[in-house]
Amino acid sequence: MAIPLKVLISEDREDDALLIVDELSQSGYQVAWKRVETPAEMRAALSLQSWDLIIADHDLPQFTALGALAISKEFGRDIPFLIVSGAMREIDAVAGMRAGVHDYLLKNNLTRLGPVVDRELREAEVRSQRRFAERALRRQAQVLEQVNDAVIQTDLCGLILKWNKGAERIFGYAESEAVGQPVSMLYFAEDAEAARLLDMVRESGRHEVELRHRHKSGADRWIHLSLSLLRGEDDLPYGIVACSQDVTERRMAENALRESEERYRLLTEALPQMVWVARFDADRICIEFCNQQVVAYTCLTREELKAGAWRSTIHPEDGPYVDELMARAVEACAACEMKHRIRRGSDGAWRWHLARCSPYPDAEGKLRWLGTIIDVENQTRTEEALRKSEKLAVVGRLASSIAHEINNPLAALTNVLYLLKSTPLNEMQAEYVRLASEELARVSHITTQTLRFHRQSSRPIEADITEILDSAIELYAKRLVNSGIAAIRQYRTQQPLLCYPGELRQLFANLIGNAFDATRHGGKILVRVRARKSGAREEGIRVTIADTGHGMAPETLRRIFEPFFTTKDINGTGLGLWVSLEIVQKHGGMVKVRSRAGAGTIFSIFFPLESRLSTSEIPSAVVVGAGQLLRMLG
Numbered sequence: 201m202a203i204p205l206k207v208l209i210s211e212d213r214e215d216d217a218l219l220i221v222d223e224l225s226q227s228g229y230q231v232a233w234k235r236v237e238t239p240a241e242m243r244a245a246l247s248l249q250s251w252d253l254i255i256a257d258h259d260l261p262q263f264t265a266l267g268a269l270a271i272s273k274e275f276g277r278d279i280p281f282l283i284v285s286g287a288m289r290e291i292d293a294v295a296g297m298r299a300g301v302h303d304y305l306l307k308n309n310l311t312r313l314g315p316v317v318d319r320e321l322r323e324a325e326v327r328s329q330r331r332f333a334e335r336a337l338r339r340q341a342q343v344l345e346q347v348n349d350a351v352i353q354t355d356l357c358g359l360i361l362k363w364n365k366g367a368e369r370i371f372g373y374a375e376s377e378a379v380g381q382p383v384s385m386l387y388f389a390e391d392a393e394a395a396r397l398l399d400m401v402r403e404s405g406r407h408e409v410e411l412r413h414r415h416k417s418g419a420d421r422w423i424h425l426s427l428s429l430l431r432g433e434d435d436l437p438y439g440i441v442a443c444s445q446d447v448t449e450r451r452m453a454e455n456a457l458r459e460s461e462e463r464y465r466l467l468t469e470a471l472p473q474m475v476w477v478a479r480f481d482a483d484r485i486c487i488e489f490c491n492q493q494v495v496a497y498t499c500l501t502r503e504e505l506k507a508g509a510w511r512s513t514i515h516p517e518d519g520p521y522v523d524e525l526m527a528r529a530v531e532a533c534a535a536c537e538m539k540h541r542i543r544r545g546s547d548g549a550w551r552w553h554l555a556r557c558s559p560y561p562d563a564e565g566k567l568r569w570l571g572t573i574i575d576v577e578n579q580t581r582t583e584e585a586l587r588k589s590e591k592l593a594v595v596g597r598l599a600s601s602i603a604h605e606i607n608n609p610l611a612a613l614t615n616v617l618y619l620l621k622s623t624p625l626n627e628m629q630a631e632y633v634r635l636a637s638e639e640l641a642r643v644s645h646i647t648t649q650t651l652r653f654h655r656q657s658s659r660p661i662e663a664d665i666t667e668i669l670d671s672a673i674e675l676y677a678k679r680l681v682n683s684g685i686a687a688i689r690q691y692r693t694q695q696p697l698l699c700y701p702g703e704l705r706q707l708f709a710n711l712i713g714n715a716f717d718a719t720r721h722g723g724k725i726l727v728r729v730r731a732r733k734s735g736a737r738e739e740g741i742r743v744t745i746a747d748t749g750h751g752m753a754p755e756t757l758r759r760i761f762e763p764f765f766t767t768k769d770i771n772g773t774g775l776g777l778w779v780s781l782e783i784v785q786k787h788g789g790m791v792k793v794r795s796r797a798g799a800g801t802i803f804s805i806f807f808p809l810e811s812r813l814s815t816s817e818i819p820s821a822v823v824v825g826a827g828q829l830l831r832m833l834g
Contacts, residue, residue: 202230205317208245209235210256210268216307220255220284227314238262242271251279253317258285258292258304266299273300278327280320284310350423350444353430356437358383358398370423370446372416383442386413388420397427401440405429410447422451457563469493474573478557479566480530484508488568499545515541515550526557533559533567539576551577606643613640660813662696665704665741666729672708673727676716684721692730695741698811703783710776711745711803717768718749718801732806740789740808752795760793787813 205224211217217235224231236242237260245251254272256265265283272279283296283304293304302323303316350367354360363378371378371386378385387394391412400407406428413423424447430439468475468491477489487506495502498513514522518540529536535558541550557571617640620633673680673687680687715725725747732742752760759765763778784791788808795801 202228205229205231205253206249206251207231207233207253207255208242208251209233210237210242210254210260210263210265211235212237212257212260216257216284219307219310220313223310223313224317227317229314229317236263239267239271242268243274246272246275246277250277252321254279254281255284256281258283258296265301266296269296269300278324278331280317280324282313282316282320284313350442350446352378352383352442352444354383354440354442356398356402356439358440361439367444370421370444371413388412388414397425398440401427401429402437410451413444421446422448471572476571476573478569478571480569485510485526485569494573497542497544513543513545515543517541522555529557529559535559539580542573551575552580553577610640610644614644660698660700660811662698663701663704664694665697665699665743665807666691666694668701668704669708669727669729669743672705672712675709676712679716680725683716683719685716685719686724688724688726690726690728690730692728693741695731695809697741697807697809698813699787699807700783700813703786707780707783707805708743708745710780714776715745715747715749715801718751719747720749723748738808738810740806740810743805743807744802745805746800746802748800751797751799751801753797757793757795787811 202225207221207224209217209220211220214235217233221231221233234245236245239262242263254268256268258265265285269281272281280302281300283293283301284307285304286307296304302320305312305316350370351362351364352360352367353362360378360381360383363373363375367378368374383398384395393409394411397407397409397411406426408424408426410422410424412420415421424445426443428441429437430441432438471491472493474494474497475491476487476494478485478487480486486508487510490502490505494505498505498510500509500513511519522538522540525536525538535556537554537556539552539554542553543550552575553573554576555571555573557569559567559569562568617633617637621637625633669689669691673689676687712725712727719725726744728744728746730742731739733739756767760777761781763775781791784805784807788811790806792804792806793801794804
């Protein structure tokens with residue numbers, strides 16, 4: 201195939217130009233050409249496009265070959281330049297060659313034109329490649345001088361051959377001081393690994409290491425070395441190049457970080473609180489660190505805790521509460537505080553703890569959470585006992601005031617009835633007086649019971665729970681009959697129970713009274729007693745009090761055991777069920793409540809036979825918060 205060739209011809213005769221083009225075509229070139237006769241035309245042609253070859257007649261009327269050469273040089277292009285002339289003196293040819301003409305030919309002998317063009321085009325390509333390589337070398341040298349890293353070239357014996365500005369900055373030696381010196385001048389004599397570096401590079405071809413190096417000042421610097429074996433075109437090694445980075449500051453920072461982490465570890469291990477660090481991954485809390493106190497308390501290994509086993513240490517009823525608070529804290533990126541129960545690994549006991557956690561960014565800017573956990577079980581019991589005693593004191597004063605106010609008129613009525621009995625009365629009047637005396641005695645009994653409900657005996661006794669229930673039902677006997685409400689008793693056990701009878705009487709009276717208030721005329725109240733086992737297969741007595749009343753909505757059911765919460769307006773104090781719950785828990789029992797609006801309510805109370813009570817005197821029970829009760833009720 202013909203080789204494309206763009207030729208600019210400086211010639212005043214077109215026939216001569218055609219002869220040149222024809223000869224080039226016969227030599228295997230596909231010629232694109234242009235003829236010029238003046239300097240202006242020459243400059244215009246060079247400005248418009250690039251040319252592969254310039255051929256000029258030696259002497260034109262307005263333009264000489266050397267003038268054309270000078271214009272070509274103005275454009276800074278390396279274009280092969282040939283002179284083709286009809287006649288030319290040898291002295292002019294020599295002058296042209298000195299000026300930069302690549303060759304000259306006679307018009308009457310153009311047979312050499314093809315080979316000459318072939319040669320000049322090859323040489324032009326060689327010159328172009330050489331210039332490109334020289335530019336690349338200059339740029340590489342410039343880059344090596346500008347980089348902060350030290351680049352050092354040695355021979356195979358470690359003699360320094362090249363030394364850039366980066367090496368001068370890092371090691372302190374000028375190029376003139378380093379070149380020709382052994383590279384061992386940069387190491388400390390006691391560093392055995394440094395003495396083996398050249399051998400390791402010669403064996404493996406490449407090696408990376410961090411070593412101490414000697415600065416010109418004598419100070420030691422930590423350097424990261426990347427050494428590579430240099431090979432020639434024959435694949436034989438001829439030297440070693442080392443790229444060195446000063447990592448002294450990084451090593452100092454790492455050492456400081458390690459020391460800081462060690463101080464932090466010692467501090468956290470010395471703290472009596474449980475300490476943990478975690479991150480959030482896709483709404484999951486991932487423990488990354490915890491101190492020995494966490495391990496000792498939960499009896500779980502650090503690996504188990506990091507794998508997520510910490511979830512099993514949180515009380516199932518408190519888990520959703522903890523998750524919700526943590527989710528809010530993460531969303532707001534704010535510290536949070538929560539109180540929940542954690543299982544102690546040594547005995548499986550659930551104890552109340554106060555947990556606090558705060559967000560902080562780590563070294564990479566990622567969010568981490570630092571948390572502390574403190575055992576507040578004893579503090580919680582003390583606070584609850586204090587609240588309970590304060591509330592019971594209020595209730596006691598209220599009951600005492602009511603009893604006092606009722607007993608005064610009762611005493612007067614008792615005296616009046618006594619006087620009426622000693623007065624002659626007809627049969628009907630005597631019957632009225634008898635009925636009044638019975639009702640008055642009943643009122644007095646109720647007043648006495650009311651006072652007794654908040655006066656605990658100092659010791660528990662064994663009592664028949666059915667008898668206690670009967671006494672509580674008797675308090676409402678007349679009202680039940682008058683309201684047409686049937687009280688159905690199903691007693692299937694008479695197993696004695698170690699208890700405080702007065703407190704249980706108060707408990708049952710509260711529940712029966714509430715059932716009476718909720719039940720319409722013609723309804724039923726079922727009171728059942730039977731021997732049962734709890735979910736843990738613990739033997740005990742289960743008491744069920746159910747009614748066919750109006751029931752409760754879910755929002756009401758959630759709050760029934762809150763102190764002072766009532767749905768009876770001014771007719772209720774909101775203390776009955778709160779006190780009832782306290783009595784059940786004091787006896788080690790459990791309460792379950794089921795209710796639905798319009799379908800009645802069922803209270804189920806389980807008392808264990810293996811009582812938590814002691815026959816010795818004990819203090820009043822600790823009141824449990826409403827939140828804990830609602831979780832217990834499921």
